Amino acid sequence: MMNTRQLNFVxxxxxxxxxxxxxxxxxxxxxxxxxxxxxxxxLVISFIKGRLVALDFMGLRGVKFFWRGLLIGWLLLVSALIALAYWIALK
Structure with a gap:
């Protein structure tokens, strides 16, 4: 569990x-x-923000790797799909 000072920093x-x-x-x-x-x-800033929210405010920093990996993987997938859509639109 994070203390108040750490949460305030995040x-x-x-x-x-x-x-x-x-x-x-x-x-x-x-x-x-x-x-x-x-x-x-x-996209990088959005990924960092999503990771901080998931790990610190949702309390997943101290749980098993599976749950953290699942959420971080989902963030990476969404970011990659957005980047792909942008790249396709440039053509």
């Missing part, structure tokens, strides 16, 4: 990641951060 990381995705979406186009670079950054 929460701050999640908020910073949310601000980063907002900045990429709103300011990124003005700065020229668009296309595959922006999509890759957003």
């Amino acid at each position: 929460w701050v990381v999640l908020m910073l990641a949310t601000l980063a995705t907002y900045a990429i979406g709103e300011v990124g186009a003005q700065l020229g951060i668009v296309g595959p670079l922006a999509m890759t950054a957003l």
Whole structure:
């Protein structure tokens, strides 16, 4: 079980990641951060956020590898399918 200090740290990381995705979406186009670079950054940040939520807020950090692996695998699958759809749309 995580203590409050650790959960607060994870929460701050999640908020910073949310601000980063907002900045990429709103300011990124003005700065020229668009296309595959922006999509890759957003997918990586989304994966990290999903992993933090699953492991820390859902309490899966201390459970058997099977359950953690199942959820992390699902996150990887969804991310890969989104990346594939984006790559197909570029053609």
